[in-house]
Amino acid sequence: MIKKFNYKKYIVYISFIIVFTVFSIVLKDKGFSSPANLMNILRQTSMISVAAIGMCFAISAGLIDLSIGGVISITALLVALLLKYSISVPVAVTAGLGMGALCGAINGGIVAKVRIPSFLVTLGTSTIFAGASRIMTNLEAVPITNKVFNNVFGSGNIGPISSLFIWTLIMMTIGHIVYKKTSFGKAVLSVGGNESAARYSGINVDKTKFWTMVICSISASFAGIMYAARMHGARYTLGENDVMSVIAAVVIGGTSFSGGKGTIVGTIIGSIVIGILNNGLLLMGLSVSEQMIARGVVIIIAVSLSLRESRD
Amino acid sequence: MGKQQEYALEIMDVKKSFYENLVLDGVSFELKPGEILGFLGANGAGKSTLMKIITGVYKMDSGMIKINGNQVSGEQISKIRENSVAMVYQEFSLIPSMTVTENLFLGSELKKHGLIDEKRQELEAKNMFKEFGIDINPSVAVEELSIGNQQLVEIVKALMKKPLVLIMDEPTASLANNEINLLFKFMRKLKQNGISIILITHHMQEVLEVCDRVIVLREGKVVMNRITDELCIDTMVEAMVGKAILSKDVLQKKGINNTQRVLLEINNLYWQSKLNNINFKVHYGEVVGIVGLLGSGRTELLKCLYGLLTPTKGTIIFDNKQIEHKLTPEKAIKIGMCYVPENRRKNGIVAIHSVENNMLMSIWNRILNYGIINKKISMQKVYDMVKNIKIKCVNKDQEIRNLSGGNQQKVVFAKGLLINPKLMILDDPTVGVDVEAKESIVKIIREFTNRGSAVLLVSSEFDQLEKICDRILILKEGSVKKELQYGRDCINEITISEAVQLN
Numbered sequence: 001m002i003k004k005f006n007y008k009k010y011i012v013y014i015s016f017i018i019v020f021t022v023f024s025i026v027l028k029d030k031g032f033s034s035p036a037n038l039m040n041i042l043r044q045t046s047m048i049s050v051a052a053i054g055m056c057f058a059i060s061a062g063l064i065d066l067s068i069g070g071v072i073s074i075t076a077l078l079v080a081l082l083l084k085y086s087i088s089v090p091v092a093v094t095a096g097l098g099m100g101a102l103c104g105a106i107n108g109g110i111v112a113k114v115r116i117p118s119f120l121v122t123l124g125t126s127t128i129f130a131g132a133s134r135i136m137t138n139l140e141a142v143p144i145t146n147k148v149f150n151n152v153f154g155s156g157n158i159g160p161i162s163s164l165f166i167w168t169l170i171m172m173t174i175g176h177i178v179y180k181k182t183s184f185g186k187a188v189l190s191v192g193g194n195e196s197a198a199r200y201s202g203i204n205v206d207k208t209k210f211w212t213m214v215i216c217s218i219s220a221s222f223a224g225i226m227y228a229a230r231m232h233g234a235r236y237t238l239g240e241n242d243v244m245s246v247i248a249a250v251v252i253g254g255t256s257f258s259g260g261k262g263t264i265v266g267t268i269i270g271s272i273v274i275g276i277l278n279n280g281l282l283l284m285g286l287s288v289s290e291q292m293i294a295r296g297v298v299i300i301i302a303v304s305l306s307l308r309e310s311r312d
Numbered sequence: 313m314g315k316q317q318e319y320a321l322e323i324m325d326v327k328k329s330f331y332e333n334l335v336l337d338g339v340s341f342e343l344k345p346g347e348i349l350g351f352l353g354a355n356g357a358g359k360s361t362l363m364k365i366i367t368g369v370y371k372m373d374s375g376m377i378k379i380n381g382n383q384v385s386g387e388q389i390s391k392i393r394e395n396s397v398a399m400v401y402q403e404f405s406l407i408p409s410m411t412v413t414e415n416l417f418l419g420s421e422l423k424k425h426g427l428i429d430e431k432r433q434e435l436e437a438k439n440m441f442k443e444f445g446i447d448i449n450p451s452v453a454v455e456e457l458s459i460g461n462q463q464l465v466e467i468v469k470a471l472m473k474k475p476l477v478l479i480m481d482e483p484t485a486s487l488a489n490n491e492i493n494l495l496f497k498f499m500r501k502l503k504q505n506g507i508s509i510i511l512i513t514h515h516m517q518e519v520l521e522v523c524d525r526v527i528v529l530r531e532g533k534v535v536m537n538r539i540t541d542e543l544c545i546d547t548m549v550e551a552m553v554g555k556a557i558l559s560k561d562v563l564q565k566k567g568i569n570n571t572q573r574v575l576l577e578i579n580n581l582y583w584q585s586k587l588n589n590i591n592f593k594v595h596y597g598e599v600v601g602i603v604g605l606l607g608s609g610r611t612e613l614l615k616c617l618y619g620l621l622t623p624t625k626g627t628i629i630f631d632n633k634q635i636e637h638k639l640t641p642e643k644a645i646k647i648g649m650c651y652v653p654e655n656r657r658k659n660g661i662v663a664i665h666s667v668e669n670n671m672l673m674s675i676w677n678r679i680l681n682y683g684i685i686n687k688k689i690s691m692q693k694v695y696d697m698v699k700n701i702k703i704k705c706v707n708k709d710q711e712i713r714n715l716s717g718g719n720q721q722k723v724v725f726a727k728g729l730l731i732n733p734k735l736m737i738l739d740d741p742t743v744g745v746d747v748e749a750k751e752s753i754v755k756i757i758r759e760f761t762n763r764g765s766a767v768l769l770v771s772s773e774f775d776q777l778e779k780i781c782d783r784i785l786i787l788k789e790g791s792v793k794k795e796l797q798y799g800r801d802c803i804n805e806i807t808i809s810e811a812v813q814l815n
Contacts, residue, residue: 181684183676190673193662200620200659201673201727202645260664 012253012266015302016273023280030283037279039162043230045275046164047072047223048242049268052249053175054219056267059250060179061212062192062259063111063118068220068246070129071103072239075224077133079149080142080234089149093225100221101214103129108213112206118213126243133236143233154229164226168268171222176264188212192259245274248299273302317381320345320476320508321366321397326375328361335361337532338375343477348499348509350523350540352516354552354746358532359512363479367399380476398475400467400483408455413437415454416469440468444501459606460491464498471502478502479510484518485744488606496522514746516545528552553748572596574629575735575766576617581626586612588790590626594735599757599767601777603812604787610770611654613787614737617768618651619644631734645674650728654739654770656717660724663713667705668694670712671726697726701756718749725756736760738769742776754780774805786811 024033031037051068058065075096082092103125110121144150156163179185187208190198199205220239228234253270255262277298281291321343328336335358343349353359364370366377377384379396406415413433422429422436437450446468448461457465463483470478484492499509499522511523519526520540528536528551536551576594581587586609594600604610615621617628619639628635630647637643641651653659661670671694672679679689694708703722705715712720721741728736736757742750757767757780771777777784784803786794794811796803 177684183680183685186669186673186676186685189665189669190662193665194658196659197662198673199641200651200653202642202731203673204640204642256664260662 009254011305012269012273015252015305016269016276019273019276019280019298023276023283027280027283032280032283035160037283039160039165041272041275041279042165042168043162044279045271046162046168047226047230047239048245048249048274049168049271050171050226051220051223051239051242051246052253052267052271053171053264054216055246056175056250056253056255056262056264057179057188057212058118058216059247059255059257060192060259060262061188061209062195063209063212063216064122064247065107065118065213065216065220066122066243067103067107067126067129068216068223069239069241069243070126070131070133071100071217071220072224072227072242073133073234073236074103074129074136075099075221076228076234076238077136077142077236079225079228080144081137083144083146083149084142089146089152092149093153096225097218097221100218100224103221104214104217105210107217108210111213112210118209130236130240137236139236141233141235144228145232150229150232152229153225154227155232164230167222167226171219172264172268175219179262179264184208184211189260189262192256192261194260244299245278246271248303249274252299252302274299317345319343319378320347320380322376322378323362323366324376324378326362326365326377327373328358328365328370329373335532336365336372339529339532339534341527341534341537343508343510345476345508346503346506347525348503348511348523350519350526351510351512351529352514352519352526352548352552353529354748357529357552359529360481362529363399363481363510363512366477366479367397395473396476397479398470398473398477399479399481400470401481404462404466406454406462406466406469409453411453412448412450412457412465415465416440416450416472418469420472440471444468444498446498458491460487460494463487463491463495467498471507475507477508477510479512481512482514482744483511484513484515492518514744516548519548520545549747552746572598575631576768577629578617579627579629581613581616581628582624583609583612583616583621583790584624586790587616587623590790590792592785592792592795594766594768596734596766597761597764598782599761599769599780601781601784602768602770602787603772603774603777603784603808604770605812608787609790610787611739612790614651614739614768614770617644618649618737620651645731645733648732648734649737650674650731650733650735651737652721652724652728652739652741654743656721656724656744661712661720664711666709667698667703667712667715667723668708670723671697671730674727675730693730697730701726701729702752716746716749718745721745721749721753722756725753729756729760734765736765736767738767738771740771741769742771742773750776774808777808778804784808784811788812 051072055065055068078099079092079096082095083089107118107122107125110116111118150156152163153167154164158166187198187203190201190203191205191208195205224239227238231238249271250262250267251257251270252273253263253266253268255267277295281294286294319342323342324340326336326339339362351359361370365372407418410418416437417433422432424432434450441448441450446464448457448465454462454465467478467480467483483495487495502509511519513519520543523540525539526536526543526548527534528548530552572595574593575596578590578592581590590613602610602613612621616623619641622638657663662673668690672690676685679686679693691708697703698705698708701722703726704719712723715723725741742753745753754776761767769777769781781803782798784796785792786796796807796811801807
């Protein structure tokens, strides 16, 4: 009954400040806190952020999507191929998002109708999607020469601000409104909080799960489009290692891993924490293998701080 | 445990407050060895705080506790308590997939060469059951036992450390009548073995039946401490709420006549083997009670009506329209039904969500403005409900799990009422709520039917059915065996239980 300062509510901001301060001090000479590097971090983080918005919906509904890596690369490759054959940008982008929706519909359909846990469904589809993206171009990379596409969705800037970051803000706003202010958002949280009570209260649980998985895949496919535009091309390796970062971002952001509670804004901050981590470890001059170990350790610490539930 | 003392447990002037809020205001009482003490009090009276102080979860601010004559204070507190006081909680702590023996010895397994000695455990479990005259096979999985037997296993588990005092928190809440009798028999056996029992309950009939003495707690004080023989239900209720409740305040009943419009008509309804050819009608403005023992199909019947189960055969006509397609709760709500489930924690509330989110769960899609939830309307609706049915909460954003059981149930009712239903389906809506909340739930039902809507009510509390039902259907083995009708038959607790027991 003793009221303690509920640090968990603010853990994402606390970890943000800690990670930022530590790297600012340690990497002072390497220009970590220079405006150019900070914008660089936001640019690198955008794809994680956008994918994490969808993941936040999935985790809030008590679901998870392990297949987003495959969705990212399939979308990026599809858009790159379409642009290569001179399809217009809006059509290519719509087709890319449609591909995301299709992948999500496969995940969601199996989760809702066959009633298999989303963890297992997407564990399976993750290798299916990843395999499909390898087949698409026979492992070849596809360059994108369409300047409009590259500028609008990736490497362009408006003033000093990267278009990637602007897209992140747009997606965050849409995500936040859907999450907090629509009946769908409430349904997602209810299903995640207590599926049975949600069903008794007239919420269509299957439908909610289906659309949550679709939203999660669509946001991953938007991240794929951003990757393609930033890299000026697509390759099957895009998004390959992002699943862990995206899930960690959502959890560090304060979303309950068992569902029912979460925040979109926190998710974005959580992604930026992950981004700072990736950037800082790189600037410290660690090798790739060392980075992997360090990142894993820090993520476990951050996640355990935000997940430790008081038992009552 | 040493020589026999005069008292197993002595509580002296125990005080406890949380912040400014005085929860226990000098509570004193004694418990003799082998005494069964009934402990009554409305939700929030301080019962659970006191029990948590006795079991050592909370520290008291001042006062003294003696266990078996020894004052417990300082460092030995936890040790003495651990050995002398055991508590059986409302929710089971058993692991369903494990066997009874495994559950009993969980955490303190008997070992041989570092490995679990299953044979010896099983033997000891058998002896234990034999000693208390319980007929349970210790090698079956707990999930295969009836709820009543699970409750007994739970108690035996608490007895494993041979306590002097056993505290039971509403042990009968989920039991059927015959299981309750079994439990009482067991409690009397424990009494003979010199174990003292504190029984926390809302059921006064049970107190009269099994307890030697009754203590009533109100606003942190002991307001009554008397031998059961001197008591009747009205005195206890009066002590609990501090005023006389008009317990015979009967709902204006309407003897139905054939001219009244039919709201719900059920014809030849079957569901698997549990429901066999059910036929009945519910009229506008009517309260129809359904009575039956556990396994009589009462819950299944309600679930078929609300679309939680799909009937194998039969027709349901609601509001002059036959329900054609597969019914779901979503559609049931759309055509004007709501459902208050039996198990509130499991099916009624999202514990980690706010009062507001719980209350509006069914109607979010009705208060949209261009797809966005209209904050003004949603706040107004919550505010009105909190005011109308007197829900005690800090504000609309308080997590519902921090409300008392009765107030949680009121929120579940509010959720149903906000649907604006023509028919309310209630599955034992007053289980585990205190007397005052019960009264206000009865009031809610009354006001609801006065506006012309109908209620279908399953309840295991016959006095409540007597108070509010216009008609009572007796369900047995999945079919309606008898019908009691106001104005034609005598409806009271006795006639209802007679009809239920009927073969």
